[in-house]
Amino acid sequence: MGTVIKNTAIVSDNGFSSLENSTLAGKRCIETSGVCPSEIGALIYTGVYRDDNVMEPSIACLIQKQLALGLDVELSHQASQKSDKSASHAPVFSFDIVNGACGLLNAFKVADALLKNGTARTVLIVSGDCHPSKRERVDFPFVATGGAVLLQWDNHPDRGFVANSYITDPNNESSINAFGDLSEFGENGRENATVLMDQDYQEHFFELALTHINQFTGLNRISMDYLLTNEVVEGFASQLCYASDLCADCKPVAIFSEFGGDIHTSSLIAAYESLQKRGILEPGKQLLFSAVGSGNAAACAHYVV
């Protein structure tokens, strides 16, 4: 038994707002899931880059409002009668988890605790990374995409997330440093971000991800059917898959060319969705989710369909 993926959604070619892309992904994910919005008890945003460099409130609560979830407490019978019937007043707790490309898998781990404890019946996780200016910028290394995934608890003995792992590289500084220098940007602080990537960042991420996958699969000794990973460069998934100790039958899920680049925190959702659309996620399939990113950090999660 464990946390299962109920539904996913990916939004691309929808402009350059993290908030709008992740909100639209959340909307589509809920609408096609068969899950009643009132079942959603928590909403987590895992995007790294924020429209207008907003520091407060959480982006999650802004998305929560756009999705008409947990808008208010029921103040009176008259108020509930007048309210939008499609809106849900069931209580929702929302917040942002921030950890580069690994944030989504951190959110899965946190959601697993909420679902296992019965604190939430359904958790919506959303992602999205666009330049804070909400405009297309050639110097921004990520492709504007929004993602959403609904998670629930399943009592079936052989389904869901069964193991997870995380490591950080103690020997190197972070290969990506991204910040807004408000002293430098002056009154244009909302529209700017500096994203610095080390010359060797692809190699550093590859080495860390490879080490971690081998450690994780060495411990778990399961033959994986698919490797789902964020792709910092084209071919990253297949190079990682074939260089690793993953069995020869394990197939990498490539997403880089489909989106025209690195879609950062939405990557794993997109990889899962591509398998879903191909109709090959039969019960019992073993998926290895792997993420690697700034910190530097790497995370893995073993999922049984």
Add this chain to the structure above:
Amino acid sequence: MLKSRIESLGVYLPERTVTTQELVNQMPTTPMFDLEQLTGISSRRWRAEHEDCHSLALDAIEKCMAQSKYGATDLDVIICTSITRFRDGLKYYVEPCLSSDLKKALGMRADALNFDITNACAGMFSGIYLLNEMIKSGAVKTGMVVSGECITPIAETAIKEINNPIDHQFASLTVGDSGAAVILDGTESTQEGIELLEMVTLSEFSDFCFGMPSKKNSGVAMYTKAMEIHSTVIQRLPKILGEYAERYNLSGADFDHVIPHQTSERAIRTALDLCAQTFGEIPNICVSLDKFGNTSSTSHFVVLADQLAQGTITAGQRILMLIMASGIVLGMASVTLGEHLGAQAWEPL
């Protein structure tokens, strides 16, 4: 039944004190009202030039670890909940996350988890909420929640930019800098622990407060619809507390102290008077905002450390903590402190 408890607490406040009058004296136009009287805030601590979110967090971590039975390699997770994320002056970092460098600086295991949470002034309690859930589910055994809050830059912007009597930046003049860290672990004891922790986001009101870079100057600003937030909270907090009271069979009389989020003295007392109708009165309201201002995400823990140092709060006492933040996030926690916390020597802040 396993629940989590506060195993250790560390709070750091910068040395420099800045009074409300000093801030008002810097404003091009004197406010029409007495800011100190309105808010109850006489002074706040202000970061030194070399201090930022990272250093404030590390200073709090040092104090927390000194009180703890755990070493850095015992911790399974570190969660950083700073709102402003400033390092090296006014560089607002989005990658890597702040907990990444704190984990390295602390010397935690490579396989220990780290991530940041952004949830306005409810950040630290959001971190505690999630760590509490992970301890109860068995995902982790022990972890740290830390916040280094370098927030007075919003006051610097407000001083420059406030130009009318109902300016949305007035609330920025109430804040003070701080760092706080707690270590949680699990306990089966009935004598101590976090007995309950509930949090909810009322998203209809998510646009009542924004913290973001200023459009007029270099720096960060906070724009707060203070009247709307106050009226929204006082209309709903009594109902929400009443529901929790019923769910957990609790009333104000079950608590020795209440620590509300430290916004303004008037707002706190108004809200608690109304809550007395559904929840009952609580013997002692703990406030330290007169000295330290609103320290945002660390506020409850700054008050807790201050009250422990004064001897007002002691081990074995049950504390109600009221959570109120932009989002709007509302919540409550019931915390009983263990004997080990009461036995420590708490330095005045």
